[in-house]
Amino acid sequence: MNKPRVVTLGGGFAGLRLLYRLSHALADRVDLVLVDERSTSFAKPVLPEVAFTGTPVDHARFPLQSILERRGCTFIQAAVSYVAEQLVAPKSYQLFGQ
Numbered sequence: 780m781n782k783p784r785v786v787t788l789g790g791g792f793a794g795l796r797l798l799y800r801l802s803h804a805l806a807d808r809v810d811l812v813l814v815d816e817r818s819t820s821f822a823k824p825v826l827p828e829v830a831f832t833g834t835p836v837d838h839a840r841f842p843l844q845s846i847l848e849r850r851g852c853t854f855i856q857a858a859v860s861y862v863a864e865q866l867v868a869p870k871s872y873q874l875f876g877q
């Protein structure tokens with residue numbers, strides 16, 4: 780049987796935190812997918828260092844694909860323009876880890 784697929788949109792602070800928590804809680808019970816239009820994300824707390832000390836911006840940037848693969852998640856680089864309502868609110872669903 781196919782595992783349920785959970786898709787997170789956006790690999791910023793919120794999306795990555797959600798994905799890490801889901802991956803920790805659900806392990807191999809679901810397929811976790813992250814979609815972001817960019818291939819990299821930023822460690823934002825490092826940005827003031829970039830702005831004020833001349834640290835290269837690449838110091839704050841990290842690639843989404845490799846960090847997600849290490850956690851067994853799939854990364855799709857794409858711009859999301861529409862989310863189908865029935866995918867967000869399925870008629871029946873199962874809660875895990877309760």
Ligand SMILES: Cc1cc2nc3c(=O)[nH]c(=O)nc-3n(C[C@H](O)[C@H](O)[C@H](O)COP(=O)(O)OP(=O)(O)OC[C@H]3O[C@@H](n4cnc5c(N)ncnc54)[C@H](O)[C@@H]3O)c2cc1C
Pocket residue numbers: 788789790791792793794814815816817820823824825826827857858859860
């Ligand atoms: C210097 C600095 C330090 C900070 N430190 C902290 C901290 O320590 N802890 C904390 O909680 N907050 C911190 N913040 C605040 C935090 O950065 C923001 O609250 C947070 O980035 C918002 O998270 P987000 O995931 O909603 O949005 P974002 O981080 O902006 O991420 C959104 C992501 O979605 C993607 N995206 C957007 N639209 C689409 C689309 N249509 N299709 C595909 N992808 C799309 C973008 O490419 C992006 O990767 C800090 C901010 C700054 C500036």
